[in-house]
Amino acid sequence: MKIKAESTKPSNKKTPILCAFVLENSKEPLGLGKIHEKINSSVKESIKETKGKVGEISIIQTLGITPANKILIAGLGPKNKLSTDVLRNVTGKIAQKVRSLGLSEFSIVIPIGFPIDSDSSISAVVEGTMLSLYSFDKFKKEKSEKSPDLSILVSNSQNAQKVISQAQIVAEGTLFARNTANLPPNECSPSTLASIAKSLSSKNKLKCKIFSKNELKQKKFGGISAVGQGSKNEPKLIILEHNKGRRDDKPVVIVGKAVTFDTGGISLKPGDKMDEMKFDKCGGCTVLGIMKAVSELKLPINVVGIIPSVENMPGGESYRPGDIIRLYSGKTAEILNTDAEGRLILADALSYGIKQYSPKSIIDFATLTGACIVALGNNVAGLVSNNQELAEKIKNSSEKTSEELWQLPINDDYMDMIKSNVADMKNVGMGRAAGTITAAAFLANAVDNAPWAHIDIAGTAWTQEATKKKSYNPKGATGFGVRLILDYLRTL
Ligand code: BES
Ligand code: MG
Ligand code: ZN
Numbered sequence: 485m486k487i488k489a490e491s492t493k494p495s496n497k498k499t500p501i502l503c504a505f506v507l508e509n510s511k512e513p514l515g516l517g518k519i520h521e522k523i524n525s526s527v528k529e530s531i532k533e534t535k536g537k538v539g540e541i542s543i544i545q546t547l548g549i550t551p552a553n554k555i556l557i558a559g560l561g562p563k564n565k566l567s568t569d570v571l572r573n574v575t576g577k578i579a580q581k582v583r584s585l586g587l588s589e590f591s592i593v594i595p596i597g598f599p600i601d602s603d604s605s606i607s608a609v610v611e612g613t614m615l616s617l618y619s620f621d622k623f624k625k626e627k628s629e630k631s632p633d634l635s636i637l638v639s640n641s642q643n644a645q646k647v648i649s650q651a652q653i654v655a656e657g658t659l660f661a662r663n664t665a666n667l668p669p670n671e672c673s674p675s676t677l678a679s680i681a682k683s684l685s686s687k688n689k690l691k692c693k694i695f696s697k698n699e700l701k702q703k704k705f706g707g708i709s710a711v712g713q714g715s716k717n718e719p720k721l722i723i724l725e726h727n728k729g730r731r732d733d734k735p736v737v738i739v740g741k742a743v744t745f746d747t748g749g750i751s752l753k754p755g756d757k758m759d760e761m762k763f764d765k766c767g768g769c770t771v772l773g774i775m776k777a778v779s780e781l782k783l784p785i786n787v788v789g790i791i792p793s794v795e796n797m798p799g800g801e802s803y804r805p806g807d808i809i810r811l812y813s814g815k816t817a818e819i820l821n822t823d824a825e826g827r828l829i830l831a832d833a834l835s836y837g838i839k840q841y842s843p844k845s846i847i848d849f850a851t852l853t854g855a856c857i858v859a860l861g862n863n864v865a866g867l868v869s870n871n872q873e874l875a876e877k878i879k880n881s882s883e884k885t886s887e888e889l890w891q892l893p894i895n896d897d898y899m900d901m902i903k904s905n906v907a908d909m910k911n912v913g914m915g916r917a918a919g920t921i922t923a924a925a926f927l928a929n930a931v932d933n934a935p936w937a938h939i940d941i942a943g944t945a946w947t948q949e950a951t952k953k954k955s956y957n958p959k960g961a962t963g964f965g966v967r968l969i970l971d972y973l974r975t976l
Contacts, residue, residue: 485617485631487610487652489644490591494637495519495550499591501543502552503578505571507599508536508562515595515637520549527557534559538570539577539952552591556581566599569886569953571608576616576955582632583617591635602638603647609636610651611658611967615956618659620666653780654970658963660684661766661773665945665961669745669762673717674793677742677765681722681772681791688779691725705836706810707817707828708792714749714802715795721833722768722791724775728784735786736976737843738775738969739833741826741850742768742793749796749822750804763961764826766945767849768793770965777970785976790837792829796822808907812836813930818907826852827911827923831930838934845874845935847972848927849965850942855919857943863951864888865964866940868924874935881971887964889939898925941965 494502494516504513511528518524526544534540538561543554558574560566575592582590594605619628638644664672664680678694685692697718700709705721712719722742729735743764747753753761768791775789803809807819812832819828830848837846856866867889869875875891882889898921904910909929913922924938944964947957 485614486633487613487636487648489606489636489638489641489648491639491641492637493517494593497591497635497637498551499553499589499635500587501554501556501582501585501590502593503556503558503590504593505560505574506531506536506557507560507566508538510536513557514598515593516555519555523550523555527555531557537561539574541577541581563599567886568600568604568608571600571605572612572886573953573955575609575612579613579616579632580955583629586629587632589633589635591637593637596639602640602644606636606638606644606647607651610648611655612956614652614655615658616958618662618958620663620960622663623668650781653777654967657773657777657970658966660776661769661963661966662961664772665763665766665769665963667762669795672744672765673795674712674720674742674744675718677744677768677791677793678720678722681724684772684776685724688776690775690779691727693723695721704810705812705832707812707832708794710803710807710809710819711749711796711825711828712794714799715797717744717795719794721836722793724789726775726778726783726787728782729786733786734844735788735841736973737788737790737837737841737846738771739790739792739830739837739846739848740767740769740771741765741830741848741852742791743825743829744793744795746796746823746825747798749825750798750802751822752798753823760946763946764851765793766851766941766961766964769961770849770941770963773963773966774969777966778973781970781974783973785973787973788837788841788843790833792833794825794829796825811930815909815929816907818904818910820910820912824911824923826850827926830927834927834930834936838931843934845871845937846931847878847937847939847969849939851945852940853920853923853942855916856940859892859920860890860943862943862947864890865944866920867891867937868894868921868940869937870894870928870931870933871935871937874937877975878937878968878972881968881975885967885971887968892921892924894921894924894928898922899928902926939965
């Protein structure tokens, strides 16, 4: 799919379909201008019918009267509810419509005076298009229809081209995360993830280190080793470095949980929907997507990605409920449920990240707790942090990208809930109470005072079906967090 900016006047644009937006209860589309008397009046007629309601699309045939073969008008909803996310969503609907019509190209008008600033509008249009046309068809003979090319009609096409390229890199990072996360568990073990990271690192000139099972044991990564020991697919710790900042500039470290399949282990999960636990690697895939984009954007900062990867399986060599293990931090953990594996591998990765890099901030992504879905549903991720300044920055990026977050509290009461009689901590809290926070409390023990933010993406990492408000998240992995953290990193 090619995306380019043009300063052609809409009335002169030769295209299979010319697309413009209309606000709710407005009489005219934004920026279409005078095309032809007859066409303009039939555009007005169709707007009367759809009333510009959000996501409503109407198509007008021009019968050779204008250079454009068809005109598409898409409702943006009311002006007071308009946001970049509405534009991203509506653009996604346009792109899907154009693809279903089998057209090879479409043009979208973003006029001067559009109610959202030009750069944000262009980015939202690029993201809406690329993300909504995604489908995972690697294992299908019948591939989805080819994605149409896009021309964005703007007043200043020179600046727009640069904005387009950057938005493309961000969207491609998200798609890379999705493509990796959607891989089935028989085709994606921890060593597969390690090879994916290796080839990304050589393509994008990132530094890459992989720790094998033996190295993990020898370096005392007790959490990763314990969870990984039950599978014949051996555990890996994957590290990617982007060193484009000053030498003495402390890096931002991004950690992501990558359990390539979570059966629960000896504390086996019920069979229903267990297949979805192939998505338990989504945190790690988000980190891969971020590292890809960070290097392609050539951000002048230091960023490290750390991905602890295991398969959580029951078997003769599995770790068990009752085991006491020693984490990388030196602290011991009593295992009371082998299905609470994410916190064990993350704790090791977080402690290592802090010891090795003394980061200015450390952020982790994990499909960590079912409790997070109970609390926040499938559109909002949980945020827990020991540093309010960092939390506010991430929330700010969340507002800009519409990758939504809600902050949950953490304090000594929650820390007390994971105290064990026989070890420094236990890997579960007190029954079902505050499950997302007690999991975070376990991680807080691994980070001490380093500025840390934990993002629980159990509910947002994949969808069963695209929702009405997010056409750009089709079924499957969403790549949640890539756009969010890239925005945060770009503000540094
Ligand atoms: N990967 C799961 C969490 C999960 C469940 C994410 C469903 C998305 C959808 C995690 O490893 C897990 O099993 N957590 C347990 C923790 C509990 C045993 C304390 C959970 O949430 O039930
Ligand atoms: Mg589990
Ligand atoms: Zn898990």
